[in-house]
Amino acid sequence: MSYLLETLGRGFVGRLSDAFMSRLQLVAVRDRDAVLAQIKREPECPDLFLDLGFSYLHAGSLSKAKESFEQVVRLAPQNLLARIALACCLEESGLLSEAADHLSAAADFEPDDVTVQFGLAYCHERLGRIGEAITHYQHALRGCPNLRNARERSAAIHIKQNQLDAAVLHYQEMLTAEPDDVDLHMTLGNLYLRLNNTEQAIKSFEQALIIEPDNWQACNVLADTLEKSGLLREAIEQLHKMAEKRPEFPDTYLRLGDIYVRVGNDQAAMDSYLKAIELHPGYLEAMVKVGTQHLRAGRYSEAASWFTRAIDVNDRILTAYVGLGISQFEAGKESEAMSSFDLAASVEPNSTLLYSEVARLQLKCGVQHEAERYLDLGLPEHASPCPDNVSDMIDRQIERHRQLALERPNHPDVHYRLGLLLRQRGCLDEAIEHFQRAVTINPVYTKALIKLGLALYETGRTDQAIETLKRVLDLNPEYVDLHYRLGLMFADRKQFELAVEHFEKAVAAHPHTVDYRENLAIALENMGLIDRAWAMWLRISEMVPQRERAAQTQQTAG
Numbered sequence: 001m002s003y004l005l006e007t008l009g010r011g012f013v014g015r016l017s018d019a020f021m022s023r024l025q026l027v028a029v030r031d032r033d034a035v036l037a038q039i040k041r042e043p044e045c046p047d048l049f050l051d052l053g054f055s056y057l058h059a060g061s062l063s064k065a066k067e068s069f070e071q072v073v074r075l076a077p078q079n080l081l082a083r084i085a086l087a088c089c090l091e092e093s094g095l096l097s098e099a100a101d102h103l104s105a106a107a108d109f110e111p112d113d114v115t116v117q118f119g120l121a122y123c124h125e126r127l128g129r130i131g132e133a134i135t136h137y138q139h140a141l142r143g144c145p146n147l148r149n150a151r152e153r154s155a156a157i158h159i160k161q162n163q164l165d166a167a168v169l170h171y172q173e174m175l176t177a178e179p180d181d182v183d184l185h186m187t188l189g190n191l192y193l194r195l196n197n198t199e200q201a202i203k204s205f206e207q208a209l210i211i212e213p214d215n216w217q218a219c220n221v222l223a224d225t226l227e228k229s230g231l232l233r234e235a236i237e238q239l240h241k242m243a244e245k246r247p248e249f250p251d252t253y254l255r256l257g258d259i260y261v262r263v264g265n266d267q268a269a270m271d272s273y274l275k276a277i278e279l280h281p282g283y284l285e286a287m288v289k290v291g292t293q294h295l296r297a298g299r300y301s302e303a304a305s306w307f308t309r310a311i312d313v314n315d316r317i318l319t320a321y322v323g324l325g326i327s328q329f330e331a332g333k334e335s336e337a338m339s340s341f342d343l344a345a346s347v348e349p350n351s352t353l354l355y356s357e358v359a360r361l362q363l364k365c366g367v368q369h370e371a372e373r374y375l376d377l378g379l380p381e382h383a384s385p386c387p388d389n390v391s392d393m394i395d396r397q398i399e400r401h402r403q404l405a406l407e408r409p410n411h412p413d414v415h416y417r418l419g420l421l422l423r424q425r426g427c428l429d430e431a432i433e434h435f436q437r438a439v440t441i442n443p444v445y446t447k448a449l450i451k452l453g454l455a456l457y458e459t460g461r462t463d464q465a466i467e468t469l470k471r472v473l474d475l476n477p478e479y480v481d482l483h484y485r486l487g488l489m490f491a492d493r494k495q496f497e498l499a500v501e502h503f504e505k506a507v508a509a510h511p512h513t514v515d516y517r518e519n520l521a522i523a524l525e526n527m528g529l530i531d532r533a534w535a536m537w538l539r540i541s542e543m544v545p546q547r548e549r550a551a552q553t554q555q556t557a558g
Contacts, residue, residue, distance in 0.1 A: 006187070024084070
């Protein structure tokens with residue numbers, strides 16, 4: 001279900017002004033005093049009030065900018081730019097309906113303006129006017145078929161309305177424009193499976209798994225020979241030549257980084273790894289190596305940040321294997337499904353191992369010594385031995401997680417993270433108990449469902465594992481509607497903050513209520529609306545005793 005929940009959070013632009021940013025930023029800001037002086041001489045000139053409005057807008061004076069743009073609209077009702085700027089001011093002031101009215105007037109004057117149509121549709125959707133929203137999203141797409149935000153929001157509405165065929169059409173169009181987008185393939189796989197089109201679902205999940213750098217052929221025999229002969233600088237030169245000829249291959253830069261590490265040029269290694277990630281943002285091995293470079297330099301927080309990003313990517317791969325396996329199982333291809341689950345089980349330890357390393361690094365943030373050795377991360381070409389105190393550090397984190405689980409028994413993420421550490425320790429049955437606790441508290445906690453299903457599979461409880469993994473790809477209308485509405489609220493930050501404040505007061509009198517803030521965070525993570533890596537690091541840091549947290553803050557500041 002994770003990727004279908006993510007569809008509900010895709011396409012949001014934040015503030016309305018973000019949709020019109022390129023147009024609004026093109027306006028030159030004149031000296032305000034000079035404009036005011038000229039307005040005294042020409043009080044009925046709309047262009048002067050337009051200049052004044054942008055002067056106030058760039059200075060952050062929203063109310064005065066709004067008044068100026070209102071003057072322009074009064075003097076020149078068909079001034080498109082003034083209507084757009086006024087709509088942005090109104091939306092930011094919380095007056096969304098009034099903003100929609102001005103964009104509607106702008107659309108009457110310029111019906112083929114794609115951005116106006118999108119902005120109007122966006123306002124209508126946030127106001128709950130779904131029919132009007134779809135109409136204007138369609139109008140925008142007729143003018144610009146590759147307008148991804150409009151397709152993503154249209155698909156979100158269709159999924160919310162259980163019109164999955166219509167959502168599929170939008171994602172097929174997006175995939176035509178961006179055929180190498182892994183998320184699009186996975187989303188289509190989920191949609192096809194919900195439509196019982198298992199053959200197409202299998203193809204989509206397989207394609208998502210194929211789009212990995214390890215499958216790209218950028219082999220250079222001369223560079224290989226030079227490296228094996230110990231001629232590392234010559235190998236670097238050859239790889240640079242190769243990168244110039246074929247700059248689209250990220251694995252070339254990964255190899256460059258590895259050789260730079262061998263010659264001791266850490267900055268060049270880091271630059272190479274980052275270039276590989278720039279070319280392929282989901283390059284798991286490159287992320288781990290960037291984290292390892294930070295770790296070697298003693299930058300523990302930065303290392304943990306990159307490792308948590310790598311966990312997110314690895315979890316995405318896990319979801320693809322699970323989706324493929326369930327699709328094959330539903331298609332009656334049970335032996336192939338078991339092979340896919342075996343592959344998922346072989347990939348899963350990367351997440352648990354990386355999380356153990358992140359948890360260990362959180363402790364090391366308060367320790368004043370360099371990391372000389374690091375965990376074997378279980379990925380290609382990572383064979384460095386573990387530090388002697390790794391075991392003790394992980395044991396300390398397990399005890400902290402246990403204590404927090406006792407203090408916050410209704411906190412699903414604590415049980416999930418404790419399960420990861422226990423699984424890494426080999427305590428599989430106990431890990432299963434905590435994964436089960438996490439999904440009992442939050443039935444749509446996708447990561448916990450996947451870990452629970454794979455742990456059950458590893459213990460030989462295949463039927464129970466498959467039933468659990470099926471829940472990952474389930475589509476419960478109640479949860480879809482909840483996440484959709486939450487996404488709309490989140491798009492209006494002021495409304496969202498107010499709603500959270502009122503909800504917090506409402507549950508304050510009920511001490512046994514499930515930790516709603518944590519479940520709210522999980523829902524936002526499900527939709528991709530908050531950074532998962534940073535959220536994980538914050539959660540780990542919350543467990544640090546106050547004295548240690550102060551020391552870590554001092555170290556970070558230094």
